[in-house]
Amino acid sequence: MSIAIWPPIAPGELKIAVETTQKREIDWFVQELHETLSNLQHGLEDCYALLAPIDPGSTLVLSTPRHEFVKGHITRVGTRIVKGTIHLRLRTLPHQTLTINPDHPIHLGPLMSLHSLLTHAIDLLGLTLSYSYPSSTTATYTSVNTRLARAPESSADAVSSPHFLAAQLRLLAQTLSEASALLKGPPLAVADPSWTTRSVAPSHFVPPLPQPHGSPTPPLSFHLAIQDSSLVLWLRSLEPADAPVHFGTKLALAIGTARRLEHDEADRVFGFCCSPGGDSDKGAAAPSSASLRSGCSGQIGGHGGREVEVYVREKVRVESADPSLLSLSAKLAALSHTLGLARRNLAAVMGEEGELGEY
Structure with missing residues (x-):
């Protein structure tokens, strides 16, 4: 079967007609895309509100199943x-109660990074709308701390071109992907070494975590992370690698009256770095060259303290589902899906479907 155009059109005129039709289709789709981008903007603002520091915050229960080695609650406000207050009944440490100092709150590094990504995404989308649809934009965006691609200043049509929109939507998709990855966290089967430098400093508790006389590190590592949109607390009972083993302990292990607790980090030496006077309110400062050489990040939890080689005697994981983070993850997934459809449709009308996989 063949398709013929009647009345016949000269090849030169046909090429011009095809280009005109494609341009009209692209212009129509760009105008239709305005509503989609506006909905994305509202959705991102809802995500930002879920992470806003609004009192009274989210109170999360911390409890280990069955044995109740850990039992308590914490309150998250924003990041x-x-x-x-957390009650600990670990087998390798005396029973104790940890109380977080309200005057020295704990900043969560993944949520601080997530907050920055959401701010960047909102700024990026707002500036894209203001450049591409200047007559329809009612808000003025003053923050320019984004990766907005610099558009040609010689022509307003070049700024609102479909190629400009495609580049901006690619950056937005990358930002949303990074935000979702932060909420997903590292896989459970993969060891996360960040606890060695980002454990919470003893000064965040009232009273501060006790330290054995002469030891530069506390006997407990208190590490908070985000995994599958839930707050995860890792507790590790630490022992200096060079600590002498008492004769009674050696004898008990030899005759079988005592045994070591088995876990995936047993009998491994770790370089632990935590300063008792660290202040997480200062934020995640850039690590110095000396701290990089010593293996300490100099960031939240690590605070550039001296590295000490330790064994992990006991390891406990406590997971607490956070409704706000779960909702935030679902909203980001829905926004990413909507954005993906818009980018595919835009690539189709531009004739660049094959290049979408490179974005």
Whole structure:
């Protein structure tokens, strides 16, 4: 079967007609895309509100199943843990109760990074709308701390071109992907070494975590992370690698009356770095060259303290589902899906479907 155009059109005129039709289709789709981008903007603002520091915050229960080695609660306000009380009944440490100092809250590094990514995404989308649809934009965006691609200043049509929109939507998709990855966290089967430099400093508790006389590190590592949109607490009972083993302990292990607790980090030496006077309120400062050489990040939790080689005697994981983070993850997934459809449709009308996989 063949398709013929009647009345016949000269090849030169046909080429011009095809180009005109494609341009009209692209212009129509760009105008239709305005509503989609506006909905994306509202959705991102809802995501930002879920992470906003609004009192009274989210109170999360911490409890280990069955044995109740850990039992308590913490309160998250925005990107910080502002208060909490946790009762510990670990087998390798005396029973104790940890109380978070409300005057020295714990900043969560992954949520601080997530907050920055959401701010960047909102700024990026707002500036894209203001450049591409200047007559329809009612808000003025003053923040320019984004990766907005510099558009040609010689022509307003070049700024609102479909190629400009495609580049901006690619950056937005990358930002949303990074935000979702932060909420997903590292796989459970993969060891996360960040606890060695980002454990919470003893000064975040009232009273501060006790330290054995002469030891530069506390006997407990208190590490908070995000995994599958839930708050995860890792507790590790630490022992200096060079600590002498008492004769009674050696004898008990030899005759079988005592045994070591088995876990995936047993009998491994770790370089642990935590300063008792660290202040997480200063934020994640850039690590110095000396701290990089020593293996300490100099960031939240690590604070550039001296590295000490330790064994992990006991390891406990406590997971607490956070409704706000779960909702935030679902909204980001829906926004990413909508954005993906818009980018595919835009690539189709531009004739660049094959290049979408490179974005």
